[in-house]
Amino acid sequence: MKKVIRWAIIVSWLLAFSLPASARSKSGLHFFVGTSNQLTFPGTLRVGWEDWEMGMLHPTAYGATKLFFAGESLYSTLGVAATTQGDLGLGLAGSIGFDYELIWGIGLRSELFAVYSYNGYSLGVGIVGLSYDF
Amino acid sequence: MPLHLLHSLIKLFLVPLSLTLGTALAYANVDFGVGMTSAMGGRQVPSLSAAYRGAQWEFTGFATGVQNEFYFHSAYGLNGYRVWKSGLLLNGQVLSGFGLGAVYSTRGFMDTGATTEDTKADVALGPALEMLWFFAGPVYLRLEALYGLRDLGAHLTLNAQDFVHLSLGLSL
Numbered sequence: 001m002k003k004v005i006r007w008a009i010i011v012s013w014l015l016a017f018s019l020p021a022s023a024r025s026k027s028g029l030h031f032f033v034g035t036s037n038q039l040t041f042p043g044t045l046r047v048g049w050e051d052w053e054m055g056m057l058h059p060t061a062y063g064a065t066k067l068f069f070a071g072e073s074l075y076s077t078l079g080v081a082a083t084t085q086g087d088l089g090l091g092l093a094g095s096i097g098f099d100y101e102l103i104w105g106i107g108l109r110s111e112l113f114a115v116y117s118y119n120g121y122s123l124g125v126g127i128v129g130l131s132y133d134f
Numbered sequence: 135m136p137l138h139l140l141h142s143l144i145k146l147f148l149v150p151l152s153l154t155l156g157t158a159l160a161y162a163n164v165d166f167g168v169g170m171t172s173a174m175g176g177r178q179v180p181s182l183s184a185a186y187r188g189a190q191w192e193f194t195g196f197a198t199g200v201q202n203e204f205y206f207h208s209a210y211g212l213n214g215y216r217v218w219k220s221g222l223l224l225n226g227q228v229l230s231g232f233g234l235g236a237v238y239s240t241r242g243f244m245d246t247g248a249t250t251e252d253t254k255a256d257v258a259l260g261p262a263l264e265m266l267w268f269f270a271g272p273v274y275l276r277l278e279a280l281y282g283l284r285d286l287g288a289h290l291t292l293n294a295q296d297f298v299h300l301s302l303g304l305s306l
Contacts, residue, residue, distance in 0.1 A: 037292045068220035068228060076220055076230035078265045078277070092300060094265035094277045096232050112263055114279030116300035122172040124279040124296030126289075 026050060026067055026133065032109055034129015044113075044127050053077075057093055060085040060123060061115045065093055073098045075111075083117040091117030099131050107131035163187045167276065167303020171198055172296065173209035173239045181209075183276070183301045192217045192231055194264065194278065196299055207241040211299060213262045213278060226269040235262030235280040237297045258282030258295045272305040 029049055036043025036058055046055040054064035065079030074096075081093035097111025109131040114124040165185040170178050181198030192215045199208035215231030222228065242253035260283040266276045282295030 035292070039291050043292075066221075066223050066228075068230065070218055070220065070230065076228075076263075076265060078220075078223055078228055078267060092265075092275060092277045094263070094279075096230060096263045096265075112261070112279065112281060114263065114277060114296070114298050116170075116172070116277060116298045120170070120176045120178045122176075122296075122298035122300075124172075124281055124294065124298050126281075126292035126294070128292065 026069070029134040030131060032129060032131045034109065034127050036113070036127045037125040044129060057081055058113060058115065058123065058125065058127070060121070061091070061093055063093055065095070073100050075099060077111075081115050081117075083115060083119070083121045083123075085121045085123075087119050089117035089119035089121055091115050091121070095127070097127070101133070105133045107133065162189075163305050165194075165274065165276075165303050165305045167274070167301035169196065169276075169299060169301025169303075171196060171209060171211065171299040173211065173237055173299075174198060174200070174207060177207075179207075181299065181301070183299070183303065185276075187217065187305075190216060190218070192229075192264070194276070196301070205241065205243040207239070209237060209239040211235065211237045211278075211280065211297065213264070213280065215262065215264055217264075217266075223267055224269065226267055228268075229264075229266040231264040231266065233262055235260065235278075235297075237280055237282070258284075258297055260294060268305070274303055274305055276301045276303065 032046040034044045035041045046053045051067050061081040061083050063081030065077040069075045076096045078094045083089045093115040095111040095113040099107045099109040101107045110128040113127050116122040167183045169181050171181050179198050179200045181196045183196035185194040195212045197210050213235035215233035217229050217231040220228040220230045237258045240255040242251045244251045260281045262280040264278045268274045278299040280297040284295050
């Protein structure tokens with residue numbers, strides 16, 4: 001299973017630089033579920049509405065971020081997150097990634113994610129998964 | 135820091151910077167801030183940071199350190215980003231950046247009764263991102279993350295030698 005996920009990661013990043021991007025923007029309700037560092041699953045579980053999404057950004061960070069699309073598929077996010085590693089903390093979370101629509105509203109989504117909490121906890125990891133737009 | 139490494143870092147960041155200065159920029163800003171970095175291993179040691187931002191490119195750097203009679207720990211970082219305006223968050227302009235970065239960290243410890251100091255240094259190079267939010271006019275919060283390249287196997291499990299830096303500052 002881990003081999004399959006590793007190949008999916010390689011293919012997803014190759015796709016990011018090789019496929020022509022299709023027009024894409026978030027509208028209405030959308031979801032994102034994916035794996036993160038150590039191939040933890042679920043590594044993220046987010047529900048969104050238009051430009052905002054919230055939920056488990058990472059197993060150690062829960063919060064809400066705003067999505068900023070730049071062009072067709074490239075996006076960045078910025079928001080706040082409560083970090084749960086050690087003492088509960090509040091921090092700034094952000095990411096940059098891509099979200100390609102594959103078929104029927106399902107997208108291949110991958111990002112570099114980072115969070116820094118005022119209590120000193122920080123994290124920078126990759127996240128890969130599937131998005132779904134209603 | 136080894137001299138050849140310092141030389142390489144200067145070339146890596148000053149050459150692109152000089153190219154940027156030679157182009158017709160629509161605007162340029164210099165930022166100064168204070169913050170904290172994960173390069174200090176979770177300790178909340180203040181860092182000083184600065185940035186130069188052109189129309190499309192930005193270069194940031196930070197320095198931090200702590201020292202007492204038993205140990206010292208210092209860290210330095212340099213990043214170069216392609217930046218773009220992303221939009222508004224609570225009426226504050228958000229800029230995103232993606233590029234390359236480097237972090238150099240060194241620390242030393244002298245045990246009780248020891249005559250020599252144990253020292254260790256880390257260098258990380260890799261892709262980097264930043265999210266810059268001007269939440270109150272020229273006052274900003276900047277989140278930066280460097281994903282140090284080290285082991286392909288680790289990267290395929292979505293790990294990297296991560297260094298995250300958060301700073302609060304003023305854009306001049």
